[in-house]
Amino acid sequence: MAIKNKKVYRRYRIKKRIRKVVNGTTEMPRISVFRSNSHISAQIVDDTKGVTLASATSMVPSIATQKVTKSEKAKLVGQLLAERAKEAGIEKCCFDRGGYLYHGRVKSLAEGAREGGLKF
Helix, strand or coil, X not given: CCHHHHHHHHHHHHHHHHHCCCCCCCCCCEEEEXXXXXXXXXXXXXXXXXXXXXXXXXXXXXXXXXXXXXXXHHHHHHHHHHHHHHHHCCCECEEECCCCCCCCHHHHHHHHHHHHCCEC
């Protein structure tokens, strides 16, 4: 098995383990994070209805055109997500790191969302 497949499978196993504990409800939706090599995106999901309530990505022109590091872009994505969540009437949520380590860009996104006013 190639190293890439081992990494993907390991992340998948961790993600399944996390999802046993972290579920998004109508009162407290879940922030789901996806990280690629160059971009990061997050969405707020209500798992009971299976609906995305708000989302943000680093490919938005206002963030993509800025000359900053990937961690700083992740923080901006977190702040944008918090802003869009407030517009949707969401204040509290739970954080699903999606099998990634709570470190680097994932941590920056969470801190940006907290600075934007989300509580988790």
